[in-house]
Amino acid sequence: MSIRYRKDQEKIMKYKGGSLGIQAVPGAGKTFIITNLVADLIENMEKENVDSKILVLTYMNSAVKNFKNRIKTILEERNCPKTKFEVMTIHSLAMKIIRENTEYIFMSEETQILDDYKKEIIIQRSIDEFEELSENSNKIYSFIDKSKRGDKDIREKWKREFTSIILNSIKLLKYENIDEDNLKKIVNDVSYRGIMSIISPIYSNYQEILRQSSYIDYDDILLLAYNLLVDNPEIREKYQNDYDYIFEDECQDSNLIQGKIIELLAKNNKKTKYKSNLVRVGDVNQSITGTFTGSNPKFFVDFCKNADFNYNMYMAGRSSKDIIGLANYLVNYVRNSAEYFDQSLEELYIEEVEKGKGYKENPKPGKYMLWSKSLEKQEEQINTLIKMIKHSQNNFSDYSIGVLAFSNYEVDKLSEIFTANDIEHEKISSNNGQKTKVIEDLKSVIDFIIKPNDSNIFADMFEDVFIKRFKDFEIDDQIYKKIHKNLRKINPIDYIYDDEYFIKESKKIYSIVDNLIEGSFKGFLINTRDVLKKIIDYKEMDPSLYLEYIGENINLDISELDVLEYIIFYINNMANYENIDLNRLSIALDKRYSRIFDFAISAIYDIGEKQAQPGSIYISTLHKSKGLEWDTVIIMDINSTDYPSKLTDYYRVDRRYLRRDYKYPEAFINRELDLISGKTVKNMEDYEKDLKINLMAERIRLLYVGITRAKRSLILLNSRQKYIESLNKNFTKKNSKFFDVLDEFITEKRNTK
Numbered sequence: 096m097s098i099r100y101r102k103d104q105e106k107i108m109k110y111k112g113g114s115l116g117i118q119a120v121p122g123a124g125k126t127f128i129i130t131n132l133v134a135d136l137i138e139n140m141e142k143e144n145v146d147s148k149i150l151v152l153t154y155m156n157s158a159v160k161n162f163k164n165r166i167k168t169i170l171e172e173r174n175c176p177k178t179k180f181e182v183m184t185i186h187s188l189a190m191k192i193i194r195e196n197t198e199y200i201f202m203s204e205e206t207q208i209l210d211d212y213k214k215e216i217i218i219q220r221s222i223d224e225f226e227e228l229s230e231n232s233n234k235i236y237s238f239i240d241k242s243k244r245g246d247k248d249i250r251e252k253w254k255r256e257f258t259s260i261i262l263n264s265i266k267l268l269k270y271e272n273i274d275e276d277n278l279k280k281i282v283n284d285v286s287y288r289g290i291m292s293i294i295s296p297i298y299s300n301y302q303e304i305l306r307q308s309s310y311i312d313y314d315d316i317l318l319l320a321y322n323l324l325v326d327n328p329e330i331r332e333k334y335q336n337d338y339d340y341i342f343e344d345e346c347q348d349s350n351l352i353q354g355k356i357i358e359l360l361a362k363n364n365k366k367t368k369y370k371s372n373l374v375r376v377g378d379v380n381q382s383i384t385g386t387f388t389g390s391n392p393k394f395f396v397d398f399c400k401n402a403d404f405n406y407n408m409y410m411a412g413r414s415s416k417d418i419i420g421l422a423n424y425l426v427n428y429v430r431n432s433a434e435y436f437d438q439s440l441e442e443l444y445i446e447e448v449e450k451g452k453g454y455k456e457n458p459k460p461g462k463y464m465l466w467s468k469s470l471e472k473q474e475e476q477i478n479t480l481i482k483m484i485k486h487s488q489n490n491f492s493d494y495s496i497g498v499l500a501f502s503n504y505e506v507d508k509l510s511e512i513f514t515a516n517d518i519e520h521e522k523i524s525s526n527n528g529q530k531t532k533v534i535e536d537l538k539s540v541i542d543f544i545i546k547p548n549d550s551n552i553f554a555d556m557f558e559d560v561f562i563k564r565f566k567d568f569e570i571d572d573q574i575y576k577k578i579h580k581n582l583r584k585i586n587p588i589d590y591i592y593d594d595e596y597f598i599k600e601s602k603k604i605y606s607i608v609d610n611l612i613e614g615s616f617k618g619f620l621i622n623t624r625d626v627l628k629k630i631i632d633y634k635e636m637d638p639s640l641y642l643e644y645i646g647e648n649i650n651l652d653i654s655e656l657d658v659l660e661y662i663i664f665y666i667n668n669m670a671n672y673e674n675i676d677l678n679r680l681s682i683a684l685d686k687r688y689s690r691i692f693d694f695a696i697s698a699i700y701d702i703g704e705k706q707a708q709p710g711s712i713y714i715s716t717l718h719k720s721k722g723l724e725w726d727t728v729i730i731m732d733i734n735s736t737d738y739p740s741k742l743t744d745y746y747r748v749d750r751r752y753l754r755r756d757y758k759y760p761e762a763f764i765n766r767e768l769d770l771i772s773g774k775t776v777k778n779m780e781d782y783e784k785d786l787k788i789n790l791m792a793e794r795i796r797l798l799y800v801g802i803t804r805a806k807r808s809l810i811l812l813n814s815r816q817k818y819i820e821s822l823n824k825n826f827t828k829k830n831s832k833f834f835d836v837l838d839e840f841i842t843e844k845r846n847t848k
Contacts, residue, residue, distance in 0.1 A: 099453055103410045103446075104128055108135065112340075113369035114361075116399030117376040117406055120445045121422075121803035122413025122724070125376050129342055130162060132374070134169040136340055137179045147339040151182040152357065154345050159183060162344075185343075185353050186313055189320035196323055196330055202311075209310040212661060212695035216668050217310075218262050221300035222254075223672060225293075234293055238757045249752050256750065257760075264294050264764050265301060269314040270352055270389050271772050275299040281771050289767050290760065317352045324359045334360050340372040346398075347377035350389040354398070369403055379441045380426070383718060383797045396441070412448045412455045413724055417465050417844070418805050419445045419457070424840050425799055425833070435784075436740060439792035440799060458726075463845055464808035467838040469815060469830050476814035480509075480729060481516055483810055484712065487727055494808065495707035497725035498714045499801050501737045503693065509714050509731070523715035523723070530696050531689070533655040534662065536560045538684035540645050544631060545677050547587055554582035561623045564650040570608065577607045591627050638675045639663045654699050661695040717801045728805035730798070733813045733834040738794045740832035742787050762786040798833055811837060 100108050107117060107128055119125035133149050140147075151162050162182045170177050183191070186208075193202065209217065225231050235257055236244055243249050268278060275298045282292040305311065311319070324331045341361045343349065349357075361373035375398055382392035399405045411419070422445055429440045447457045466483075470476045480498065487494055498520075500506050506522055513520045539556040546552055558579055562570070570578070581604050589596040601624075605617045626648045633644050646659040666683065669675055675683075682688060707713060707725050715723070717730070735744050750758055757763060762782035769776050802809060817828045830838075 098131065101410050101448060101452075101454060103406075103408050106404075107406050107408070108132060110374070110404065111136075111139070112363075112372045113403035114371055114398075114401075115374045115404045115406070116395070116402040117374065117408060118399060118441065118443055119376060119378055119408040120411050120443055121378065121381065121800070122411035122445075123408035124411075125344070125408060126161065126165065128408065129344060129374075129376060130165040130169060133166055133180060133340075133342065134173065134175065137170065138173060138175055140179060140339060141175055145339055147337055148178075149180040149340045149342065150188070150338040150360075151180065151342045152185050152188060152344065153182070154184060154348060156184065158344065159187075181338075185349075185356070186316055189316045189356065192320040192323055192330075192334065193316065196327075199323055199327060199330070200319055202319075203309055205309045207308075207310055208316065209305065209312040210695070210698065211313065212692070212698065213310075213664055214312050215258065215262060215694070216665055217304050218265070218297075218301055219258055220668055220671060221297045221304060222258060222261060224300050225297050231296075238753050238760070240752055240754050243752045246752075253750075253752070260760050260764070261294060261297055263761075265298055266314050266389055267764070267768055268294075268298065269318055270350065271768060272318070273771065275302045278771075289770075290757070290763055291767050291771065294764075314352075317356065321352055321356050321359075324356065331359055331362075335362050339363075340374065342374045342376070344376050346375045346395045347379045347382040347392045348384045348390050349377075349394055350391065351394060352389075354394050375399075375402075378443070380443060380796055381721060381800050381803075383721065383793055383800055407443060409444065410446045410448045412457050413806055414445075414803065415458045415460055415464070415807055416447055417460075417463055418802065418807075418809050419447060420844075421465060421809065421837060421840065422799060422802050425795075425802065425837065428836055429795060434740065435742060435788050436791050436795055439795040445803075458807045460807045464727075465841045465844065466809070467811040467834070467841045469813050469834065469838065471814070472816045473814045476731065476812050477512060479812060480731070481512075481518070483729060484518060487808070488710070491726070491808075493709040494726035495709060496712045496727045496729065497707070497720060497723065497804055498712070498729045498731065499717045499720050499804070500714065500731045501717060503690075503716060505732065506714050506716055513712070513714070518712060520712040520714055523713055523719050530654075530658075530700050531686075531692075532559075533651060533658050534684055534689050534692065535686075536564075536649065537642060537645060537659070537662070538681055540630065540649070541677055541681045541684065543587070545681065547631060550583050550585055550587060553585065553587040553590075554579055557582050557623070560649055561619075561626075565619055574607060574609075578604055581607070591624055591631065597624060638670070638677070638680050639666045641677075642666065642680070657699045658692065658696060661692055665691065717797050720804050721800050724804050724806055726806045727808040727810070728801065729810040729812065730801045731812050732817070732828070733798065733811055733831050734815075734817075734828035735831045736828060738798055738831035738833050739787070739791050742784060746787055746790060748786060748790060759783045759786055795833065811841070 103123075107115075108131070110132060117125070117128075119128075129151070133151060136149060140149075151166075153159060153162060159182050166180055166182070167177050190208065193200065197204070222235070226235065235254065236250055238257075239249060239253055268274075273281075275295070278291060278295045278298060281287060282289075282295045305315075324334070338360060341357060343357055346354075357373065357375075358371070361371035363369060363371045375395065377395050379392040379396055382390075382395075384390050414422070426440045426442065426444060429436055430442050431437070448454045450456055468479060470479060484496060484498075487496060498509060500509060510520065510522050536559055539552075539560050543549075543552050543556045558575065562575075562578065581600075585600050586596070590600055591597070601617070601620045605613055605620060608616050630645055630648060633641065635641060635644065642659065642663055646656065651659065662684070666675060666680065669679075669683065673679070707723070713723075713725065736747065739746055748759060748761060750760070753760070759782075762779070762785070765786070766776060766779060766782045768774075811834060813828070813830050813834050815828055815830065816825050
């Protein structure tokens, strides 16, 4: 079946070679174009008996699966071989290069990859080891203003933020090819006075722990692969010959080292007029990965400017004309403002797809469905949100709804409010109930072991850890209540160890369920009793081994076993500094503290592209919403703190509790990096200004991403007062300038409809 490409896609599909930059607006169908272009090129390579392959690089494992499946399907339809392409993440590619050439870098076969979650744990351990030395005990807290150093909450807050700063500093040092030994020489110079004198020993501690544990982190992987390719022409040439074309997706989120690796591999040794066959696809206006992580949309912009071919996919069928109009208005307003944020968005405007051409056309809601409201109090905003959702459910029952908040904390609070108001929903979050169940279940078992005679703890544990995990039958809520009531009357120890008591009490339980499942439920109770007996009788008191044993004996799925591995890693690192008994283990697994596992859970439960079902409601952070879409999108709390527009606005990087000269540590570190790398060094005020401008730009792009998730309806909200629970205090939250600008546009359009 022939495919009719849109006019913004036709030139792209004629590509045969050279460097090609493609800017694709949200909803333009870039995955569709990449997969079909790859299939076309493979078909041509097959006709010309070209031996090499096509490499497709992306940044999420879910995207890898998506690309693989789509390309295979197209090739099957064309009767083309499915072996002439590879899809992987950039880190998988770097690791492949390292694993295939270990003799050049003397890397042990036992070496493991340290992911970002484990990296944070080891960074924290490195900081703790630094602080344990008496001469360093107060150095980290010396950044705090003297008048606030005695405040325990401020000290704890700074310690958390300092950990994040160290994480990113080490990343940036590595990207500058400054290893711990080079940094040590620099800071040991008698003339050096700067923050790197504290970062240096922590960096050394971190690298030493990695060496002792046979770990390399993601940044090491990229640098090792890059240096292998630079220093060994024969290795570089081998990979160049392996891949005739290289595609990179989402390259607005690429960093300098990633780009260099890709460009090295894409050098084409064949006698053509082009230097390389490299296709890079992305959208700078959706670059939201972080301003202090090494990624920079500028790299993609520069590539597009210098590429042999540069095309824009500017048509998108996702959103209605009115939503497209608002997104374009934001771009136009930003680009034409004589403000610091005027370069935050690229001048790339979305157009509707052409009508009557057979393409999927833009939604036509029938009326203007954009709305905005600034409210006085947080409660008013929440009440308005609930009214909007119920209005949508009553009048547009088939509309999916995405409620977008700035942080995971706000997502959790909204979820609690929705539950209290009987609004069925799903959290797109690392810590929703399904994903964190394994943590809660492990805690339930530990709590039972601590208090084996407590019938209430036993009843909760038995139901949550065992009955709800048993897949052979379904039990309705009323039956659950009856079983739970019976379990609360049981003496747990007698139930586990006294055969006669067990027979009597288990009969009371299995006789509650339906006759059809009574037999299997009886067998389930016998097996569960045996498991509990094994867990209680287990003699190994090492907490991590005990957790592993519990995990082996309850019905965990593959993803939950991965989460268990992270928990064990965390507990083992805790054991370096304190004695871990069962009580301490229970505290570590408590909801108040287990959010440390969020990053790991998020990576394990990579949602990828998720199709929202009609009538469904999702709550998500704006960051996690990228790549998703809903009929109705509601963006919460568009205030000047989260979406600043002036240098004088309050920024989340404003640490007013620090000494004035270290108020913006990230800016100070950027200056230090330029200094020790031999680059031009500016005034400190310029680094602070650059930090704010970059953050401002990222937040504008974040708002743009939120707007372009909407298909038919969009609601923008803000409350000018917000209650901060941890401080037991109301704070004034001014409307963001961008809220006011968009509100004015929406109001004007509504009045003219």
